[in-house]
Amino acid sequence: MEERRHMNLIRPTTEQKRMAENRRLEPVMRALKAVHSATSPESMDPEDLDRQRAGQELLGRLVAPRLGVAWEPFDLQGMPAAWTRPGRCWEKRKVILYCHGGGYTSGNLGYSRPLASKLAEVTGYEVLCFEYRLAPEHPFPAAPDDAMKAWDYLMYLGYGARDVVVAGDSAGGNLALVLCHRLKAAGRRLPARLVLMSPWTDMTASGQSYGQRRDIDPMITMNYIQAVRQVYAREADLTSPLLSPLFGDLSRFPPALIQVGTNEILYSDSVRLRDRLVRAGVPCRLEVWKDMWHVFQMFPMKTADQAMESVGRFLLEEL
Template sequence: MEQDRPHMKLARRTPEQRREAEQRRLDPFLRALKAIHSAATPETMDPEDLDKQRKGQELLGRLVAPMAGMSWEPFQLGFMNAAWVRPSRGYDRRRCILYCHGGGYTSGTLGYSRILASKLAHVSGYPVLTFEYRLAPEHPYPAAVEDAAAAWDHLMYQGFGARDVVVAGDSAGGNLALVLTHQLRAAQRRLPRALILLSPWTDMTASGKSYQERAEIDPVLTLNYIYAVRDAYARGQDWSSPLLSPLFGDLKHFPPTLIQAGTNELLLSDSIRLRDRLVQANVPCKLEVWTELWHVFQMFPMKKANEAMESIGRFLLETL
């Protein structure tokens, strides 16, 4: 009977107590992400702070990435570091996902991309290609876009057709996925089969209501950070250009799109307005807004993140 008591205590916990326990468990991850997405002032990104952010992302990826049942295959894609994440058994060799990592265009490594790349491979059963695009401020716009195009071309050379490829991205990676699609259409090339966008950054003008309304409750992002990375990536550019703010571009004929965001994030308006624009353009689009969750919550080791990833798997089954 003594051995049963801990389980009895666990069973008696109220929903509020369970939420508090999960919050305590997640606090270290939130603190790590907060540190990664920090910027002292909106105008500058201190090189020392930037180096800490990049190292922090690499470490977080290695600690959190669920690599059980996955193979990690790094290789050199031209001058870029890239890697395939493949389910160890039974994956679909006919299709793949091109994953664009987030990090405000100023940070993000292969190590960091392991988190969502491995989760995407797990729920889809597809191999996932991720790549280390050049980062600002050393390599401002359009370097990252050029690198995404090179990764896309690599898949075409490998024998995948555009209809075999899903493009996914989180945060700035969601921006990059949309800009890549804009450029492919402008070049009259075939578009990806579908888009998966997690808390996408779609509006560099920061004109959405959530930039003000969610500023106090977002546990990860700050306005200072948004302004700092925007300036580092596209200083002197027209931030309303569709190649920086894809929200404002012509979205006709874009592929079916799944967008996920949290109610407590600074960029929520970017997702809502993108959904509205896609619907206006007659593009099949599904927006999921997860209650009391934050920017790119899918990378966290928690139940709701798993549920969100499972929803991505269902969307792909329905679409492909």
């Protein structure tokens, strides 16, 4: 009895486990913070952009990809791209086109690798990543043009639209939705499903969470949002569905899974997207993850693994 009582005394408490988890994640949190909030977030000077882009490279190294998942970079008609191939349960008939985040001003293949490898692992699908051109060097519509190039490449390989899942996080979620708007406007078939992680759907920042949750968001500031949209959209109308896909006609869009954390200023972007998809008759599942931050799925922690497992179930059950 005394030995059992002693063991209970030395067993870590829930608070101790939480503190240990926070210490373990601290370097990764710093790296992601550097990505989304430059030292002078209102500045898009080359030095600040270099800092953001270097932060994403660092993040890609800190968050190691899954063991057994192959990473195969290649040149896609002058655009850097990479295949992420699962190590087991390889489903060759389906593919995921993954659009990385970074506010349209940063992002690269290295940053794509952690989430792409997780997607490949939980689904058994190959994942195509592409490094679209970035603002301010290449403002809108360079990124959507590059997304169309990646889509057309999959069609050239023999995939049909029904074989493709388009996934994206943050600005990549914006890009995934914009791609659907462009395909629909061209009279082409849309992808089979959408997987959207903390999607940026409203560049006008009109949702309530932009004010209500700004003090609890550990990653993104309004100054950052204003800075990146200025250099990306420039003088374009921010209400355009090709910038704010929330405001477009969402009818006949693919069934979607949306994941968002409670501690995000972009929270409203996900909730309002769900509401508009449902009104348009599109099947949509919104998952709200308590106490989570922007694109938490990238992190090496249990909650992120649970969210990715939910993505796998969504795709495998629905497809």
